Amino acid sequence: MEFATKIKKYRQQNEWTQQTVAEKLSVSRKTVSSWENSRSYPDIFMLVQLSDLYHVSLDDLLREDHEMIDNYKQEHEANRKQDHTFVTSYIINVVASFYFLCRSLVGTGWINQLQPG
Known part of the structure; x- marks a missing residue:
């Protein structure tokens, strides 16, 4: 039985409206x-x-509805x-930011003023 048919059946067994x-x-x-x-x-x-509302297992809700599973x-x-x-975009942004930061530090000569060690 299809998922949609099952949840409708469970709702009707409880004598609930879609609004309920x-x-x-x-x-x-509208979502229901x-x-x-x-x-x-x-x-x-x-x-x-x-599953909790209708007191049925997830397996029972999903089994046999291959379209839903797909x-x-x-x-x-x-x-x-x-x-x-x-993730790829994030890594590219980090590398590019680091590159431009280093270029700007070298361009100002600030990095050349650092003492070694």
Whole structure:
């Protein structure tokens, strides 16, 4: 059974409206509707809260919904690439800053005034 179908079924078993679930999770009713209609997926933190709210395991929520699992894999890969780009940019900025700092110190002659030892 698909994730969206499961969370809708669990909500209906508890006789809750989407608004009730939204209030319990501190999200909008539209967000709950999007989850139940497979337009979007909750983040990992919210999955844990849904699991707690409906008293079901994460395994039960996620099992069999391969589209959702693929979506999380794609998000993970995109985040990994973003992290790599950030680290690379950070290192380049540090090296460039150090280079320009050294050039400016040499250019002013200040560094030549330092006594060795």
